[in-house]
Amino acid sequence: MSPVDEIFSRFTAAGDERYIGEPVTVAQHMLQAAAFAEHDGAGDELIAAALLHDYGHLVTDLPEDSAERGIDTRHEELGFAFLERWFPAAVTEPIRLHVAAKRYLVAVDPAYREELSPASLLSLDLQGGPMSDEEIEDFEALPHASAACRLRRWDDAGKDPDMTVRPLESYRGLLDSLVG
Template sequence: MTRACSAEALVDAIFILFDRLGGHTYGEAVTQLDHALQTAHHARSAGAPDALVAAALLHDIGHLLQKQGEDAADRGIDAKHERIGAAWLAQGFGLEVTDPVRLHVEAKRYLAKREPGYLEALSGASQQSLELQGGPMSQAEADAFEAEPGFDVAVRLRRFDELGKVEGVQLAPIAAYRDLLMSLASRG
């Protein structure tokens, strides 16, 4: 797909990815699809703007795109899913969607540095990946991250991300997000 791909083609590709690979896990108790749906649900329930709801739904799409395998973290590999996902989504979505996706790992590193108890509350898989992603930020990195445009939105996405790991939750299917994704992709 090129940068000029149609909104419909991109959204169709997203749905195909989730249909084909959304049942995979990545060390968490829920599947990729369940995690995406829960994260988007929490964003929508909190009254987040549509772009943040879309970013919440798509924040881990890089896990479905990366070529390292779903056990990459177990093999000591940071697959850089946030960068892969943001770059792929940039084919049709604007920065309002892609920047939170790109920055959600940095937001985890930031919160692990700045928020007492955050690191200890992370799931085992998130703690494992955090180490591969550079661990908690240094003071200088945290200060620089706070100055990053979109810092606050990335932190907000990260908080929705942490809530989206509950087994057995039944939510609206991914199809319920089609119109929202189409609207944002056609503006991208």
């Protein structure tokens, strides 16, 4: 099975599960994030990152209401570990950092917290809450920090139950072109 076939089969198998606390499925959520990335003129790597940013949720057996049970699934690390076998850092680093980007944005942008959904605020606490000054400095020094922040904003926006998106299959060529 090719990497893209494997990814698509996980989307199909697990993506229809509800994204806990949100009005969309995990697959809809990721397709919406990718659509926002395209709309914002992101490059192919970052569109792929948006499309796959919650891949970790598709490969874990942890219950979907983990945050409500007080468990941090570390889905960003899990997704990164699966995807780094195939994709370059420009795809996988923003994915690995998309939770850190939430902790960063909450710390540096007071208005950002207001945009977060209740479920996202709940997991924020489990993920460490707002970054400290030292963490902010370390985060800003990372090469993919600003890409991770862009991804984060598409992630937060991709929770619309009425949005129409392109089918997953339409991203096959883009993903194939990035597989190393």
